[in-house]
Amino acid sequence: MGAVYTLIALGLTLIYGVLHIINFAHGASLMMALFAVYGLNQVFGLDPYLSMGIVVPGMFVFGYALQRFVIERASHERDENILLVTLGVSIVMENLALLLFHSDTRSIDTDYTLSTVTILGCVLARAKVISFLGAMVVSAFLLVLIQTTDLGRAIRAVAKEKQGARLMGINVEHVYAMSFGIGMASLGAAAAFLLPSFYVNPTVGNGFVLVAFTIVVLGGMGSFLGAWVGGLLLGVVESVGGLFLGDSLGQVGIFLIFIVVLLFRPQGLFGAKT
Amino acid sequence: MKDLRLIVVFALVVGLVPFLSHSGVVLNWLMMALFATLLSQAWNVLGGFGGQFSFGHAVFFGTGAYAQALFQMSWGLSPWLALGLAVLLSALLGAALGAVSFRYGLKGSYFALVTLAFAEVFRILALSVGFTGGGVGLMLPLSESLGNMQFSSRAGYVWLVLSWVVLALLITAFLRHSRFGAYLQAVRDNEDAARALGVNPFAVKCGATMLSAGLMGAGGAFYLQVFQYIDPNLVYGSHTSIAALVGAIVGGMGTLWGPVVGAMALELLSELTRNLFGELPGINLVIYGALLILIMVFLPRGLVGLKDRVQSKSQRARQPLGLAPRSGVDTISHPSAGDSPIAATPARGGHSDAA
Amino acid sequence: MLLELRGVSRSFGGLKAVQGLSLQVPENSLSALIGPNGAGKTTVFSLMSGFLKPDQGQVLFKGQDITGLAAHECAKLGLTRTFQIVQPFANQSVRENIAVGAHLHLKSRAQALAYASDVAEQVGLHGLLDQPAGELTVAARKRLELARGLSTRPSLLLLDEVLAGLNPQEIAEMLPVIQGIVQGGVSVLMIEHVMQAVMNLARHVWVLSQGELIFAGPTELMSTDQSVIEAYFGAAGAAKLRAAQSAGSSPRPNKGQS
Numbered sequence: 001m002g003a004v005y006t007l008i009a010l011g012l013t014l015i016y017g018v019l020h021i022i023n024f025a026h027g028a029s030l031m032m033a034l035f036a037v038y039g040l041n042q043v044f045g046l047d048p049y050l051s052m053g054i055v056v057p058g059m060f061v062f063g064y065a066l067q068r069f070v071i072e073r074a075s076h077e078r079d080e081n082i083l084l085v086t087l088g089v090s091i092v093m094e095n096l097a098l099l100l101f102h103s104d105t106r107s108i109d110t111d112y113t114l115s116t117v118t119i120l121g122c123v124l125a126r127a128k129v130i131s132f133l134g135a136m137v138v139s140a141f142l143l144v145l146i147q148t149t150d151l152g153r154a155i156r157a158v159a160k161e162k163q164g165a166r167l168m169g170i171n172v173e174h175v176y177a178m179s180f181g182i183g184m185a186s187l188g189a190a191a192a193f194l195l196p197s198f199y200v201n202p203t204v205g206n207g208f209v210l211v212a213f214t215i216v217v218l219g220g221m222g223s224f225l226g227a228w229v230g231g232l233l234l235g236v237v238e239s240v241g242g243l244f245l246g247d248s249l250g251q252v253g254i255f256l257i258f259i260v261v262l263l264f265r266p267q268g269l270f271g272a273k274t
Numbered sequence: 275m276k277d278l279r280l281i282v283v284f285a286l287v288v289g290l291v292p293f294l295s296h297s298g299v300v301l302n303w304l305m306m307a308l309f310a311t312l313l314s315q316a317w318n319v320l321g322g323f324g325g326q327f328s329f330g331h332a333v334f335f336g337t338g339a340y341a342q343a344l345f346q347m348s349w350g351l352s353p354w355l356a357l358g359l360a361v362l363l364s365a366l367l368g369a370a371l372g373a374v375s376f377r378y379g380l381k382g383s384y385f386a387l388v389t390l391a392f393a394e395v396f397r398i399l400a401l402s403v404g405f406t407g408g409g410v411g412l413m414l415p416l417s418e419s420l421g422n423m424q425f426s427s428r429a430g431y432v433w434l435v436l437s438w439v440v441l442a443l444l445i446t447a448f449l450r451h452s453r454f455g456a457y458l459q460a461v462r463d464n465e466d467a468a469r470a471l472g473v474n475p476f477a478v479k480c481g482a483t484m485l486s487a488g489l490m491g492a493g494g495a496f497y498l499q500v501f502q503y504i505d506p507n508l509v510y511g512s513h514t515s516i517a518a519l520v521g522a523i524v525g526g527m528g529t530l531w532g533p534v535v536g537a538m539a540l541e542l543l544s545e546l547t548r549n550l551f552g553e554l555p556g557i558n559l560v561i562y563g564a565l566l567i568l569i570m571v572f573l574p575r576g577l578v579g580l581k582d583r584v585q586s587k588s589q590r591a592r593q594p595l596g597l598a599p600r601s602g603v604d605t606i607s608h609p610s611a612g613d614s615p616i617a618a619t620p621a622r623g624g625h626s627d628a629a
Numbered sequence: 630m631l632l633e634l635r636g637v638s639r640s641f642g643g644l645k646a647v648q649g650l651s652l653q654v655p656e657n658s659l660s661a662l663i664g665p666n667g668a669g670k671t672t673v674f675s676l677m678s679g680f681l682k683p684d685q686g687q688v689l690f691k692g693q694d695i696t697g698l699a700a701h702e703c704a705k706l707g708l709t710r711t712f713q714i715v716q717p718f719a720n721q722s723v724r725e726n727i728a729v730g731a732h733l734h735l736k737s738r739a740q741a742l743a744y745a746s747d748v749a750e751q752v753g754l755h756g757l758l759d760q761p762a763g764e765l766t767v768a769a770r771k772r773l774e775l776a777r778g779l780s781t782r783p784s785l786l787l788l789d790e791v792l793a794g795l796n797p798q799e800i801a802e803m804l805p806v807i808q809g810i811v812q813g814g815v816s817v818l819m820i821e822h823v824m825q826a827v828m829n830l831a832r833h834v835w836v837l838s839q840g841e842l843i844f845a846g847p848t849e850l851m852s853t854d855q856s857v858i859e860a861y862f863g864a865a866g867a868a869k870l871r872a873a874q875s876a877g878s879s880p881r882p883n884k885g886q887s
Contacts, residue, residue, distance in 0.1 A: 024329075073571050083327065083383055084523065085570045091516060091563030098556030202556075213387055255391045255398075263378040263388075453732045453741065460729045463718035470678065470711070471781055472704035472733040 024086040025066075028093035029184055033059050033191035034200040035097065041195075049134070049192055056188040063184025068177040097202035134193045142186060151178060213258065277447040277530060284534075285440045292429035301428035307541040308435040309496065313514070314521030314533035315442035316489035321519060322527030323449050324482040325462030329386040330393030331490055331518045333371070336400065336510035338364045338491025342498045343412045344405070353423035357495050364491020365484045372483030376476050390515075397510035411505025414498055423499050431500055438492050439534075445485060446530050458482050459528070490518070513559060520562045524569050526576025535577050540565070630692075631656045631785050631816055632708070637676055637686030646672045648840045650686070654785065654818055654833075659811045661827045661848070662820050664837035665861055670820045671713055673837065674787050678710040679703040691784065704733060707784035711777070711791060713820070715770045719763030723754055726762050726773055730780035745780060752776040752806055768799040772806075779810060786810065788819040792826055804829060828852075836860065 033055055040051040071085055145152050154170050166172050291304060313335070321327050338360045345356035375388055400406045418424045425431055449455030460468040461475045468475060498504050508514075517540070525536020543565075544558050551557060573579060632654040639647045646669045654660060662670050675681040677688060679700035688696045690708050698706075709730075718726050727745035728738075735741045749755050752772045757765065762773060771791050778786050788807070792800050804826060811817050821827050827834060827848065834851050836844035838860035844851055851857055859867040 070567065070571070080325075080327065080382065081570050081574060083386060084519075085567055087329065087516075088563045088566030088570065091566065092560050093563075095556035095559040095563065099554055099560060255395050258391050259388060259395075263374065263380070451738050453736055453738060456725070456729050456732055456738070456741070459721065460718055463720060464716045466680070467712065467716035467718065467777070468729065469680070469700040470704060470709060471730040471777060472701050472709075473729070474699075474701045 023180075023183070024083065025089040025093065026183075026187070028090040028097075029059070029063075030187045030191060031097060031200065031202060032062075032093055033184075033188045034195055035101065036188075037191050037195045038200050052189055052192040055192060056185045059188035060181040060185035062181075064177045064181035066184075067180035068173065071180075072173060072176070094202055101202060135190065138186065138189045142182070145182075151175075275447075275451070277450065280531075281440060281443045281447065284443070285436065288436055289433065292427075292432050298428065301432055303541065303545055305428050305431045305435060305500070307538050308432065308439050309493065309500075310517060310521055310537040310541050311439050311534050312435060312442055312489065312493045312496070313518040314525065314537040315439065315446060316486050316493060317518040318522040318527060318529075318533045319442075319446065319449065319489065320482050320486035322522055322529065322532065323446075323455065323458050323462065324479060324486075325459075326479060326483070327382070327386045327519070328389040328486075328515070329519070330389035330391070330512075330515050331486075332510050332512065332514040333389065333393040333396050334364045334368060334487040334490035335494040335497070335514050335518075336393075336396060336504075336506070337367050338494030339498045339504045339509040340400065340406055340412070340494075341491070342495035343414060343504060346414065347412065348405070352421065353499065354421075357423070357492065360495040361488045361492050364494070365488035367491075368483040368485075368487025369480055371487075372480040373476075376479045376483075390512075393510055393512070393515060397506045400506035400510055406506070409505065411503060411508070412498075414502040416502065424502075431496075434499075435496055438489070438496070442489050443530065443534075445489070450530060454478070454481065462528075516559060516562060520566050524565055524576055526578030529576070529578045532576050532578045539577060630654070631658075631690070632677065632818070633687075633689040634673075634677070635687045635689070637673075637683045637688065639672060639676055639681060639684050646840050647676065647683075650837075650840075650842055652835050652842065652845060654816065656784075657811070657814070657816055658832060659807070659817045659830050660819075660833040660835070661831035662818060662835050662837060663822070663827060664843075667839075668837040668860075669840040670837055671789055672840075674710050674789055674820065677703075678708055678787060680710070704781055704783070707782070708787070709778045709781045709783035709785075710787035711774045711789050713789040713793065715767075715774045717762035717765070717770055717773055719761065721762060722759050723749060723762055723765070723773055723776075724758040727776045727780045730777045733781045745776075748776045748780045751809065752779065753802070767794045768796075771795065771803070775806070775810075779815070783815055785816045785818065788817060788821075790820050790822065792821060792823045800826065 036055050036058065037051050040054060041047070066089065070089070071082060154175050157164070157168070157170060288304070288308070292301060295301065313331075316334075317328065317331050341360035341363045342353070342356050345351045345359055346353055351359070371389070371392055375385055380388055401409050406412065414424075416424065418426050420430075423434070425434075449458060457468065457473045457478045458481075460471070460473055461478050465475050494509055497509065521537035521540055522533045523536065524540060525534065526532025540562065543561060547554075547557055547561060569576060575583075630653050634650050634652050637647060637650045638645070650673065662673060664670055672681065676683050679695070679698050679702065682697045686696070687694060690703070690706055693706070695703060695706065695708075703709075718729065724742060724745045727748050728741040731741040731744040731748070735744055746755070746758060749758055752775055754769065754772050754776055757769060762770070765773060771794070775788065775791055778788070791807075792803060795803065800823060807817060807819075807826075807830060819826075819831070831848050833846065834844070834848045835842060836851060836854075836857050838856075843856040843860055844854050855867065858870060862870065
């Protein structure tokens with residue numbers, strides 16, 4: 001779980017670090033991606049891991065378009081507006097899903113849903129292992145992308161100094177949209193990894209939103225490494241918390257951490273003071 | 275004062291409706307609309323005038339509702355006394371949450387997130403704790419009488435909620451014409467500049483939170499009286515927080531009549547959709563969300579701002595070129611066109627570090 | 630003595646922005662704090678007015694220790710600062726902007742608005758009273774910044790580069806306004822790069838370079854002080870100037886050697 005959290009959080013960090021947007025629609029977008037994976041599985045019998053090939057690019061396009069055509073236009077250069085717009089997007093998405101799919105929880109069955117794997121004496125669900133490894137790989141891939149490619153450099157440039165980057169000929173709007181797109185795409189991957197061992201319903205996004213934000217804040221807004229560590233940490237905390245307090249109270253544990261971190265150490269563990 | 279005159283007119287006009295129409299549908303709609311208005315007005319105090327966007331305002335609503343229920347049912351108090359106490363309790367909660375958040379310099383997105391988190395925490399706690407009835411909720415025994423704040427016809431509730439809407443309007447007018455209001459808006463528009471002029475941002479923001487929370491708590495208490503049943507998802511749920519803020523934003527943040535216009539427009543729209551599409555789960559919120567996006571893109575000042583735009587366009591047409599248009603008299607400062615961005619880094623009691 | 634700094638220091642991480650600064654601002658004065666860019670002048674203002682806490686040292690205002698006192702409390706005591714990058718309340722009118730400052734001593738809204746009108750007149754903004762502050766030109770914004778600070782009825786007004794970005798005519802129009810303020814009983818300490826203003830207005834001047842005070846004294850003596858020249862032109866530049874001076878190739882009024 002932690003690794004998947006990381007993936008989700010990385011996308012959020014990217015969006016925040018570059019665009020300085022807190023994307024409230026992140027949770028709802030994950031939900032949408034989950035439904036997409038689910039849909040592809042039910043309708044076409046497509047294996048979730050394979051459906052990544054469709055969902056990930058699809059989410060990318062969605063993210064790019066959303067940023068370029070909706071968020072950008074609504075912001076009028078005001079950060080507060082962006083907050084509200086992404087909230088609006090998340091509301092629309094969540095309730096549209098509610099409308100279309102009703103509040104039932106669905107999950108998928110694959111050959112490996114119930115199978116287990118024994119590693120180092122622990123019995124683990126195979127699906128969870130795969131999602132862990134897969135998420136780690138994708139996160140690593142993202143990190144590499146940011147550090148080495150031209151796009152990655154452009155993204156980092158814009159994140160640090162927007163006007164300067166613009167003067168250097170970087171198309172800032174495009175970079176923004178790309179970052180958003182990548183953030184969304186990583187959600188697509190996360191969804192594919194998540195669905196086999198989890199479930200989907202229209203409100204599932206909410207649980208993840210706060211977790212994702214907690215990770216990002218815990219790790220330090222804008223720090224990728226922090227998001228990585230934070231995700232893993234939180235996955236552990238949730239499991240342990242759930243063990244002791246029962247599911248819903250385990251969630252409270254996460255919120256409390258969130259509140260505490262925001263109040264006392266907003267730079268998080270690896271804080272980058274912009 | 276122009277504001278006061280308009281408020282009186284509003285109170286009279288709306289107050290007369292139950293005498294003019296005995297239609298259950300009309301009165302029911304009016305009651306719901308006034309109810310939504312109160313919520314949006316409450317949000318507007320902190321969000322529109324204070325510039326602090328709360329995404330979890332339901333935390334005060336739910337507390338007000340539960341307080342109203344428990345004071346009556348467990349302590350046997352009169353609902354009118356309970357109402358006062360519920361409002362007080364909500365205001366105190368507002369002071370507490372505000373103090374904690376602002377003491378640590380939370381602004382913008384961070385504040386929004388924290389309020390969201392608080393609402394969720396309360397919701398989960400209410401689900402888990404015994405005296406709130408947990409997931410089963412609380413049911414107020416039916417007993418219609420004035421003393422019990424339960425009325426057989428909607429008219430009674432209309433006047434009840436109307437009186438608080440008027441109170442909220444008066445409070446908002448106070449914000450427009452007082453030192454406290456000037457300080458609050460200064461903090462909203464530019465906190466550092468306000469500090470340099472002798473404004474204490476912490477005190478001002480906490481004060482606004484208390485006002486906002488108290489009004490929201492009243493809304494929660496009324497909800498109990500009208501519907502007689504509450505549970506954690508109903509009163510601490512996000513749809514309440516959303517309804518409050520969308521009403522204020524669509525109508526026009528930081529204005530006197532914005533929340534009224536916005537909430538009523540939303541309720542009209544809801545009624546329309548219900549008639550056209552029937553009871554579809556979530557359709558209301560889809561529309562609210564879509565409207566939020568549309569307003570943000572095309573009309574950030576809200577519906578009230580529309581009037582300004584029309585006014586200034588016609589003024590520009592009448593004036594010779596070179597003279598700048600006058601800003602509208604009825605609307606004041608609106609945060610979405612203001613200068614202060616959300617702090618990109620966690621702000622700790624903003625110190626300017628310019629060397 | 631109105632404002633006194635004793636051994637004030639402040640660092641940011643490894644950067645020593647201000648080191649061991651001591652100075653005394655007299656009452657009823659118009660003085661200036663100057664220095665090359667990055668010298669730490671605005672930091673000094675922040676330290677004086679409660680926006681920053683000194684790591685070391687004390688700040689005394691009217692004899693009272695205000696070290697570490699919050700910014701709004703300093704304003705209440707009569708010490709008001711303005712900002713280098715002007716910070717108007719963009720959506721409010723000029724009158725409303727100034728009224729916020731006026732409210733420090735006037736509780737009534739009507740009175741504050743009226744007083745704001747008076748201050749605007751004093752500063753030359755009378756024609757723009759109902760304009761949204763966000764639509765003003767740079768020169769007007771600077772005046773607004775000045776007016777807002779003035780409306781708090783300070784004893785000492787800290788003006789941070791109030792002339793920056795103005796063209797010569799605008800500067801010429803502002804100088805008498807500032808003088809008028811001082812004549813009205815408000816002491817002014819200004820950070821300025823516009824030397825013309827400094828020389829014309831300020832009686833005392835402090836020169837800051839890299840966080841340290843390198844000159845304190847009457848304005849007339851400042852321009853020939855060697856450390857000041859070096860701070861602005863560097864050691865090599867200063868040497869060149871000296872060489873040029875003694876060779877007599879550039880006529881320089883001998884205002885005393887240092």
